[in-house]
Amino acid sequence: MDLEAKKAELLEELGFFHDWTERYEYVIGLGKSLPAMPKEQQTADKLIKGCQSQVWLDASYEDGVMHYQADSDSLITKGMIALFVRVLDGESPDSILQADMSFIDETGLKEHLAPTRANALNLMATQMKQRALEHASA
Template structure:
């Protein structure tokens, strides 16, 4: 499934909910379902700097695809990064680097976040693309 198709699938799922609180509950649930990040990976090397909450992001390169693991000390932030992991995990570096990640704006969630948390979404997307860029030469 393409990145665009994964994004549309998420938007369709979120569209089933009538208000933003239900959407947030769903996003928090996505965060809870993520593959757990090993405790040893929750370190300063994997920390996304500039986020209000602590957010850790690790990436590996397997069989030409980028695999992401992420975690946060905040349930809503963990849910937000889960959106990106769901869309970008197991994709090629080139697909990640060329992906339009503005789908997050279409979720309607950003309007209900504090400005610092909304900014964290941009930092997460940037860091995930940076990790992909680091693997691009190996593809």
């Protein structure tokens, strides 16, 4: 499944929930299903700076695609980064760099977040693209 199809699938799933609290519960569930990052990998160089909660992001490049691992000390924040991991994991660096990350606005979650948490979504997207940039074609 390509990146656009993954975004569409995620938005369709979130569309089943008409109440924003149900959407939050779904996102928290995504976070709970995201594998925990081992404590020894939760290092300062993997922290996404500027987030209200602690969010760690690690990326690896294998066989032409990026793989992301993320964790947070907050369930909602872990769910938010899980949205990005779900869409971007397994994609080529070039696809990630070209991806329109505004799909997160279409989830309807951002408008119900405190400004600091809404800003965290932008920081997460930026950091995931930054990790991809390290492996993009020239």
